[in-house]
Amino acid sequence: MAAKTTTLNVYLLAGVKTTTGSFNACKERLNEQLRLEGIEPTIHVLYPYGDSSRNWVRQVFEVKTDLSNRMKAGRIGGRNVWQQIKDTVSSERTLLIGHSGGGAAAYQAAKMLEEDGVLRDFRIVQVGSPRTPIHPRLQKKVSYFHSIDNSGKMNDPISRIGSWGGWIRAGGLIPQWNSYKYAPGYVEGIPTVGGHADYFRNTEAYMDKEAVCNLDKTIGCVRAWLKGWL
Template sequence: MMMCIPLYWCACSGTPILLQWRESIMPMNTPAASGNDSRLYVYALAGIGTAPGFMQEFHGELSRRLAASTGFTAAGGLLYPYGEWSRSVRRQIWEVWRDIRLPAGAWARSYGVAAVRRELEPAARGSGPVVLVGHSGGGTAAVHAADMLLAADPERPVAVVQIGSPRSPVPPVLQEATVYCYACGPDGRGRDPVCRLGSWRAAGEPRGRLPVGRAVWRKPGQLVPLPIAGRHPDYFRGHLRAAGGASNLELALETVEKHIQGLWPQLFGEEERAPFS
């Protein structure tokens, strides 16, 4: 069945593209976590049409700050769940659009998760806290990957940050641990076109014995406006100054740090830190 995808903006160039796609399925399994772990796994998941190293500075600085603040050893890496700009952008858009439309319970078929499964295996085998920061379509892959990690170990501390991402349902187990950031103007209104794509609406449970479900909303736990300079491709620009004088990069870093600190205060010494096991 052919379907039409709305306009989608490449992560780096801001170029809109319109195309058609055919749905397919890709199965995937995630290994279970086990053992004690003193590592903090930090992953940055890039969006579509992204230049190599686009989020490298952000990922490196975030890993350094979190390791220094928590005493954990930083691990993880920069991931491209839909490929870099050398790969067909049309194919990448097809995969992202299919992924954001996957129903709950079907995320093992996520293209984004399947593409980065090998890179996520160290975190999947471990038991330390995991931070997944996704830009653009990478935010969808981050939610799906986090849900797969929790399926293997429901007690696993996992946090997700979506930055400039299309909307897609967040499972209840992840809602409190997920923050959604979007570019805004001086008036606080959103100005990132990618953030208007998709929906947080998900199919609900049947009503009693009736085979009719009710619509429910699976929004992230927090929605945070970022008054950056520029638009969708510019969240991690160190040379662009956001409102208040801070760089876009610094604003993104501070927002992620604040979310992690609020979610896991014991890691930052606000409470006695207990090992994750």
């Protein structure tokens, strides 16, 4: 008997100054690989801050509003995504993958949708994103991937923006600063070729010595983290 096909909502969220079509290769590869595993994906591409035709300074300002957990009114990218999908997203499994500022918007939108009772079974993937504090109850649902150089050191400057830190008491009376207190539950470096904008590139210029492109590395890391959930 053939295995039962399951469904999955997938949202790819762009960051600042992103051209339309930038997720085309990623969308095709995800669709192909998920179907091979018996998963029927519905994949959407969203631009929380607008595309490359919009003023980039305004987009950067809007990303900054998504880097904290203040009132909903301040989360511009998150609210834009929430508004676009709140009436159409189903209660089935949902995966949000955000690049750069799109990762911050993905988290804020998912958090609001979860609080509204709309999302239940979901995962969030942040790729090359600024650091957004993750609520403890959601940390296991969030993963974070950033580019590293040949020595394993982080080399994406956007991944250094923001903070996951918070004060803790570690067996004493004096509080100590923990830089990972509000970090995603899973953090991993990816040895990509190029820069911040290149996580989803698949052409020859973005292949390593073994002819593995950035796109395959990124999707491979994401799928490994999702194993067991998918």
